[in-house]
Amino acid sequence: MQLLSSRRWRAATATAAVLALALTGCSSEESFSYTPPAQVDGALPDDTVAAMQAAVDNAIAASGASGAIVGVWVPWSGSWVSATGTQSREGGGELSTDMSFRIADVTRLMTCDVLYALADEGTVELDAPVPEYVSGVADMSDITLLDLCNGTSGIGSSEETVKAAWVNTPERVWAPLELAGYGLARERVAPHTTYRDSDAGYLMLGLALERATGMTASELIAEYVTEPLGLADTSLPGPRASAPEPSPALKGHYMSPVEGGYNCAAPVDTTKLSSTSGFTDSGAVSTITDLGRYAQAEATQALRTKDEPNRFGSPLPADDKAPSWFQATGGGFLVGSMIGQHGWTPGYATAAYSDPETGFTVAVVLNDSTGGPAFVQHLSWELAAIASKAPAASGETAPEFGLPFTAEQYHQAITDSALPCVAPPAG
Numbered sequence: 052m053q054l055l056s057s058r059r060w061r062a063a064t065a066t067a068a069v070l071a072l073a074l075t076g077c078s079s080e081e082s083f084s085y086t087p088p089a090q091v092d093g094a095l096p097d098d099t100v101a102a103m104q105a106a107v108d109n110a111i112a113a114s115g116a117s118g119a120i121v122g123v124w125v126p127w128s129g130s131w132v133s134a135t136g137t138q139s140r141e142g143g144g145e146l147s148t149d150m151s152f153r154i155a156d157v158t159r160l161m162t163c164d165v166l167y168a169l170a171d172e173g174t175v176e177l178d179a180p181v182p183e184y185v186s187g188v189a190d191m192s193d194i195t196l197l198d199l200c201n202g203t204s205g206i207g208s209s210e211e212t213v214k215a216a217w218v219n220t221p222e223r224v225w226a227p228l229e230l231a232g233y234g235l236a237r238e239r240v241a242p243h244t245t246y247r248d249s250d251a252g253y254l255m256l257g258l259a260l261e262r263a264t265g266m267t268a269s270e271l272i273a274e275y276v277t278e279p280l281g282l283a284d285t286s287l288p289g290p291r292a293s294a295p296e297p298s299p300a301l302k303g304h305y306m307s308p309v310e311g312g313y314n315c316a317a318p319v320d321t322t323k324l325s326s327t328s329g330f331t332d333s334g335a336v337s338t339i340t341d342l343g344r345y346a347q348a349e350a351t352q353a354l355r356t357k358d359e360p361n362r363f364g365s366p367l368p369a370d371d372k373a374p375s376w377f378q379a380t381g382g383g384f385l386v387g388s389m390i391g392q393h394g395w396t397p398g399y400a401t402a403a404y405s406d407p408e409t410g411f412t413v414a415v416v417l418n419d420s421t422g423g424p425a426f427v428q429h430l431s432w433e434l435a436a437i438a439s440k441a442p443a444a445s446g447e448t449a450p451e452f453g454l455p456f457t458a459e460q461y462h463q464a465i466t467d468s469a470l471p472c473v474a475p476p477a478g
Contacts, residue, residue, distance in 0.1 A: 119134070127441075127450060150338065151338050164275060180192055202246045205242035257331025402416075
């Protein structure tokens with residue numbers, strides 16, 4: 052597909068398993084390069100891997116998933132990229148680490164990458180009002196593109212209204228403004244100073260960026276995110292309902308509620324889905340190695356061409372009950388020193404976090420979305436807490452790196468939240 056922008060990138064690939072990127076982009080106008088932190092080329096210690104495997108097994112059992120794909124990169128110690136489980140509870144084949152899947156709310160980070168890239172090159176202004184690009188939206192004259200990225204627009208989420216339609220008609224093609232409208236119709240909170248998780252905001256932002264450039268959201272993410280970083284297996288697919296690509300795809304599903312719990316024995320397959328159900332909020336697809344690669348580059352803001360404004364410099368509490376170390380801004384979350392995102396889309400729950408100083412990175416996907424984002428959120432933090440204590444490999448020095456929570460607290464949270472399996476009524 053030929054892109055409409057004059058910028059062209061060429062990326063050189065390197066060893067994916069350890070995130071060893073050496074990327075170079077060339078055009079007549081500018082160049083791009085990104086060199087990640089040095090990564091020990093070897094496996095993490097056996098006891099670290101055993102603890103992480105126990106965490107993954109626990110999350111699979113609690114969430115109703117039949118499998119998980121995980122990538123953990125500890126630059127001073129080693130890496131662990133693993134697939135656990137099967138395509139479904141009935142089997143359907145073992146999982147592999149090269150399978151593609153939907154990355155859910157990690158897409159938000161990519162959408163904000165595009166916003167900042169366009170602002171850095173002068174195509175848009177961060178403080179431009181939304182109606183300058185999207186007409187027909189009421190009461191948004193004082194809401195800016197930056198508000199949409201930061202989650203400070205005050206608008207609500209469409210999820211609760213359309214969740215049933217997503218899972219019951221996965222092939223449906225949604226118009227972004229139609230889908231966002233359900234969130235826009237909800238009661239709003241005061242803008243600018245409070246974070247509110249709003250899928251509608253990222254849908255609106257994607258639509259505004261399309262109209263500002265004359266490019267599709269898929270083209271924008273390719274031009275400004277996946278091509279410069281060499282993410283060959285990452286994209287925002289076209290609108291036609293399909294399985295994640297490239298093949299093979301991790302199958303995704305959810306469990307139907309029944310009285311007292313869920314029908315775990317007969318999950319509903321939602322592998323084939325129109326990307327328009329998530330669009331620039333949660334519609335992108337990737338693989339575990341690409342996702343880890345992206346998270347590591349994203350944490351350092353490697354795609355930026357200007358240092359100011361600092362995208363993650365003024366975070367807000369993720370919610371009114373969040374611990375002080377859990378904050379939100381720039382399309383993502385700040386968890387201690389790590390930057391990333393977690394969320395769900397029909398059939399999949401995904402998380403990816405990285406520490407910008409050390410390159411320490413965790414990425415994980417569960418192939419069931421029944422429990423929403425909580426299981427994968429807690430699993431990613433549990434894995435991070437375990438792996439952060441990995442000892443330095445021979446000849447290496449472990450940095451002063453720690454996290455403000457323990458693996459035990461999130462292991463217990465996952466166990467305590469386990470979804471109950473109940474046989475459906477006869478007949």
